[in-house]
Amino acid sequence: MDMYVRMYDELKRTDGDNPTIGVLLCSETDEAIAKYSVLRESDRLFATKLMTCMPTEEQLKAEIEHQKEIFKLQHDENGNK
Secondary structure, X not given: OHHHHHHHHHHOOOOOOOOOOOOOOOOOOOHHHHHHOOOOOOOOOOOOOOOOOOOXXXXXXXXXXXXXXXXXXHXXXXXXX
């Protein structure tokens, strides 16, 4: 992953672009593979569980509202960021 991100930064990224991220898609993995597949100094690394099928429109709407509430709570607790 490190090689690809660095190559993209050098060959394609322009001054106005946001920082380059890399995404690993795996059907199966373990902690060791994940640990050694990412940039060591990356502070923009996130992990999540991916779904193998699409949720319904209602489920998506509910998840969006849930995430909005989490965002509001986090920002209200931390001095209205």
